[in-house]
Amino acid sequence: MFNLARILHFATHNTAEAQSKDLPCPDVVRDPRAILDRLTAQAQLAQQGGLMAMLEGDTQAIRVNKMIIHPQGQMISIELMPQEDEIVGQQLTLIGLWHENKLAFSVEILQKLSLNNYLISWPKELLETTGRDYFRVHAQHKEFVSIKVDDHTICAQLYDLSEGGIGVKIENQKSLCLCKQPLQWLEIHLANYSLTLHCRLCNQLVDQTLGTSRLGFAFISLNEPQALIIRKIMLQLQARQPT
Structure with missing residues (x-):
């Protein structure tokens, strides 16, 4: 989908929310x-x-x-x-x-x-939209994303994606290198696309019982070619939604 806030000329800001529980997306x-x-x-x-x-x-x-x-x-x-x-x-x-x-x-x-x-x-x-500037697509099937930061490459499970940011599920131990800095450049590989984006860590929900974390990253200053790739990925994810 598209950034409707931008299309309809509403004020925008980058955001990547993560819900406290794995509930169906209200969007x-x-x-x-x-x-x-x-x-x-x-x-x-x-x-x-x-x-x-x-x-x-x-x-x-x-x-x-x-x-x-x-x-x-x-x-x-x-x-x-x-x-x-x-x-x-x-x-x-x-x-x-x-x-x-x-x-x-x-x-x-x-x-x-x-x-x-x-x-x-x-x-x-x-x-x-339910009070958000961006529509989000929640992964209904297991979609894996590879994230490279510094010299580390981490495999995570996609939670949600929008033009505002990305949410992933990851093992607690693997999440440490993604949480060292609040602002960092991440090389993200998803659905046969690769993007290097400046990201801000905005959510970290830890489940000690399962040993996993859900991390939310907001994209900073996404340019139009990058936004177009995000839209294409979101359309692909939508096409895989269960009927």
């Missing part, structure tokens, strides 16, 4: 009835000119002029601003509001119905 909406309610609200928002969309790889949002929900067939039709290129088959992220929260969901553009009108897939999940 993710998967209940079918709740999804329908929110999609219906987005259709009304489109009529008011408040629903935006971004094609994968683009940095500028475009307006959604109309959105029609077809709940029986679980399909959605939308009217976009005129597009010069063929966009059928591409991923589209729609960005709207649900009460006070920002809302986003990714879909596939399935078919061109007429000039500027498209059929898109029904989302299996929606993401909401």
Whole structure:
């Protein structure tokens, strides 16, 4: 997903929160009835000119002029601003509001119905901001991340990822070299991508019974190419979510 705070021109700050317990992420909406309610609200928002969309790889949002929900067939039709290129088959992220929260969901553009009108897939999940500037994707399967600091390379399990930072689970003994300095450069290898990022340790939750720690690192001054790679990884992680 994308940094909605940046897209919608809200003030941003880097943050990588870690929850005190392994509970389902409150950012993710998967209940079918709740999804329908929110999609219906987005259709009304489109009529008011408040629903935006971004094609994968683009940095500028475009307006959604109309959105029609077809709940029986679980399909959605939308009217976009005129597009010069063929966009059928591409991923589209729609960005709207649900009460006070920002809302986003990714879909596939399935078919061109007429000039500027498209059929898109029904989302299996929606993401909401709940007081955060960044959406986070929680790893639903075991995703391993390699982190190199100084001369040490540590293998950890991914907990969550956003444009604001990364959370990992790691053995207590291995976590020591990652906690020596509050600010340090980390070389992160995840999902066939490699990034060297300036990071701040902002959370450390230790479980002495299991002998593991959960560490949260905030990314400092992420540039646009780095943010694009993070978005690609997040899209990959979303695609692996259980149906």
